Amino acid sequence: MKVILPDGSERALADGATGADLVNALGGRWAKKAVAVDVDGQVQDLAARLPEGAKVKLVDAESAEGLELLRHSAAHVMAEAILKVIPGTRLAIGPAIADGFYYDVEAPRRITPEDFPALEEEMQRIIKADVAFVRSERPRAEAVQKAELSGDKYKAELIRDLPEGTAISFYRSGDFEDLCRGPHLPSTRWVKAVKLLSVAGAYWRGDSKRQQLQRIYGTAFTDRKKLDEHLRLLEEAKKRDHRELGKQLDLFSTDEQIGPGLILWHPRLAMVRRTIEEFWWAEHYRRGYWPVYTPxxxxxxxxRTSGHLENYAEMMYAPMDIDGAPYRVKPMNCPAHIKIYQTARRSYRELPLRYAELGTVYRYEPSGTLHGMLRVRGFTQDDAHIFCTPEQLAGEIEGVLDLVDTLMRAFGYTYRTFLATMPPKHLGTEEEWGRATEALRVALDRRGLAYEVDEGGGAFYAPKIDIKLLDSLNREWQGPTIQVDLNLPKRFRVEYVGADNAPHEVIMVHRAVLGSLERFIGGLVEHFGGAFPVWLAPVQVRVATLAERHAEAAAKVVAELRAGGLRVDEDCGAEKLGYKVREWSLAKLPYLAVLGDKEIAEGVVALRSRARGDEGKVTVSDFIARAQREIREKTIEAKKED
RNA sequence: GCUGCAGUAGCUCAGCCGGUAGAGCACGUCCUUGGUAAGGACGAGGUCCUGGGUUCAAGUCCCAGCUGCAGCUCCA
Structure with missing residues (x-):
């Protein structure tokens, strides 16, 4: 028999050959890293027979697919360990997830992290034993019966719910067998480095009305080093948690008497926000946006007209009675922008119109989803709506993409772009969707932007471009979004008069670059670990005195720096210099300018920078020039390990 | 919203079996006037989340609420 390799060449194999045979045939490095085989686009066990003429590709343990297999197999190993360590446990489901795996179980007692060492030890034993994962299939009735006999009610339910005609497969490794679609690693030894991370409650099938199970999270890698690196990143992420840094650096708070999900911006973070807002407005004015303000x-x-009340009421704050009429706190800015547009009869000659607002909106998010600044109930959107003609659409989108790139670069984010197309449930005609989606595509192509298509991932009222940010810890964040609204122009009858002197429905683009300032800036805190680059830092330079007699000279330097356009504070207390350096460092400020007798005599400051440490003497004017350049260029200094 | 856990000084936390609350940092005053990550002494600071209950007695036990944290989506 023959199979076709990825390079297009054919490979002859003995009849009935399996993936493992292919590995042997190819030999060399594959023997060390092949864990599965992709047969005509379907990942299968190495033990599976290869069909004649199939296009095959071996799956590297290090690849995304390989890691997913590895983690799924690790979940099985964990399940086996749990059954051994905590007898009487019933298994529910145990998939691989983004950075690891979990298994939901119903255990006779509470499982805590104290159980992890014993579980991990048992897992290591299973891994060392190197037992093969063996697939088998069983008829439905037999499978259900077996599950019920052994008391596996969750498995029994899963099997019953599998669609008629699907193969019901099991994987056995040693004494342990689990219902599983597969595929799996060839054997347990491939699960090289594994670690259990946490345990939490989870509902059977995600339904809060059903049995609550215990979910044990873990992660696995192909080697110890990669696992350690991953754990280090988790540690680092914890240290950078914006809620912790928010307290340490005095950035923001919430208050019980004010309410959950409502952020108090302290002076330092408010300064960061103002700096971002000013930058944001400058970039918008340059691109022909007008500011608007709405109540x-x-x-x-x-x-009612917008449809929010119909579809969205439970996310809105309750109405208040104003002179007998119900009023609402605004959950969106768009309807108000439309009203501004509609105060005049608009000609195609005045389009496009671009309205921008940093509009604060309030949404009644479920209490359990609130999270620091990242998930809140009151937030400010960097919202803008572009009203244009169909012919202008692609060009406008291009303009937004350019704006997105400018802003994201300034913050040091790289990003990935997605084109989200028509979902199954949608408003509007396929033709409208086609035209709008095409305009998005054209804009992406014209800018030469690589993008992935998220088929069916659009909002029900709009195809969109979604941009995901990658932060300094390689984590993904929801980023800019550009939507062609196919709903509101109709509901509000938003029109313009065309060259033909007839009314036409306007094209309305809804776009946010930062999203919510709360979420974005909360994310920035984590991205920079609280150490904002010079252009964003709330205090760019601190002036510290060596002794109290230098206070007067310090005041002069502060005034000079302020006159130079820098944000400055001073530390003229009676503490020793070492103490002040430590304080400055913990505040994560970019520069410290020290003044003692020598500096005053020479008319300089002793400069210390976050990035380079003690830099020696510089004149104030030289320092101002340097800081100004960094601000102008929005320099992001290389990280210094702390 | 649901489940579990938590809430003690501004912050981080200790407080045993129920017997009227403690540390470090921060803060204030004083001494020290110093050269690149914590100088010293003294002091002030508490509705122990809120409201009920049990008890001779509650920070501690019970109930309810509030707030926070984790999870509840990533298809056997």
């Missing part, structure tokens, strides 16, 4: 509350009527 925080509005009569319910507008949300």
């Amino acid at each position: 925080h509350i509005a009569s319910e009527q507008i949300y």
Whole structure:
């Protein structure tokens, strides 16, 4: 028999050959890293027979697919260990997830992290034993019966719910057998480095009305080093948690008397926000946007017209009675922008119109989802709506993509771009969707932007471009979004007069680059670990005195730095210099300018920078020039290990 | 919202079996006037989340609420 390799060449194998035979035939490095085989686009066990003429590709343990297999197999190993260590446990489901795996179980007692060492030890034993994962299939009735006999009610339910005609497969490794679609690693020894991370409650099938199970999370890698690196990143992420840094650096708080999910911006973080806002506005003015302001509350009527009240009511704050009429705190800015547009009869000659607002909105998010600044109930959107003609659409999208790139670069984010297309449930005609989606595609192509298509991932009212940010810890964040709204122009009858002197429905683009300032800036805190680059830092330079007699000279230097446009504070207390350096360092400020007798005599400061440490003497004017350049260029200094 | 856990000084936390609350840092005053990651002494600071209950007695035990944290989506 023959199979076709990825390079297009054919490979002859003995009849009935398996993936493992292919590995042997190819030999060399594959023997060390092949864990499965991709047969015509389907990943299968190495033990599976290869069909004649199939296109085959071996799956590297290090690849995304390989890691997923490895983690899924690790979940099985963990399940086996749990059954051994905590007898009487019933297994529910145990998939691989983004950075690891979990298994949901119903255990006779509470499982805690104290159980992890024993579980991990048992897992190591299983891994060392190097037992093969062996697939078998069983008829439905037999499978259900077997599951019920052994008391595996969750497995029994899963099997019953599998669609008629699907193969019901099991994987056995040693004494342990689990219902599983597969595929799996060839044997347990491939699960090289594994670690259990946490345990939490989870509902059977995600349904809060059903049995609550215990979910044990873990992760696995192909070797110890990679696992350690992953654990280090987790550690680092914890240290950078914006809620912790928010307290340490005095950035923000919430208050019980004010309410959950409502952020108090302290002076330092408010300064960061102002700096971002000013930059944001400057970039918008350059691109022909106009500022608008709209009220925080509005009569319910507008949300009836917009449809928000119909589809979105449980996410809105309750109405308040204003002179007998129900009013709402605004959950969106768009309806108000439309109202501004509609105050005049618009000609195609004045389009595109670009309205921008940093509009604060309030949404009644479920209490359990609130999370620091990242998930809140009151937040400011960097919202803008572009009203244009169909012919202008692609060009406008291009303009937004350019804006996105400028802003994201300034913060040091790289990003990935997705084109999200029509979902199964949608408003509007396929033709409208086609035209709008095409315009997005054209804009992406014209900018030469690589993108992935998220088939069916659009909002029900809009195809969109979604951009995901990659931060300094390689974590993904929800980033800019650009949507072609196919709903509101109709609901509000938003029109312009065309060259033909007839009314036409306007094209409305809804776009946010930063998203919510709360979420974005909360994310920035983590991205920079609280150490904002010079252009963003709330205090760019601190002036510290060596002794109290230098205070007067310090005041002069502070004034000079302020006159040079820098954000400055001073530390003229009676503490020793070492103490002040430590304080400055913990505050994560970019520069410290020290003044003692020598500096005053020479008319300089002794400069210390976050990036390079003690830099020696510089004149104030030289320092101002340097800081100004870094601000202008939005320099992000290389990280210094601390 | 649901489940579990937590809430003690501004912050981080200790407080045993129920017997009227403690440390470090921060803060204030004083001494020290110093050269690149914590100088010293003294002091002030508490509705122990809120409200009920049990008890001679509650930070501690019970109930309810509030707030926070984790999870509840990533298809056997």
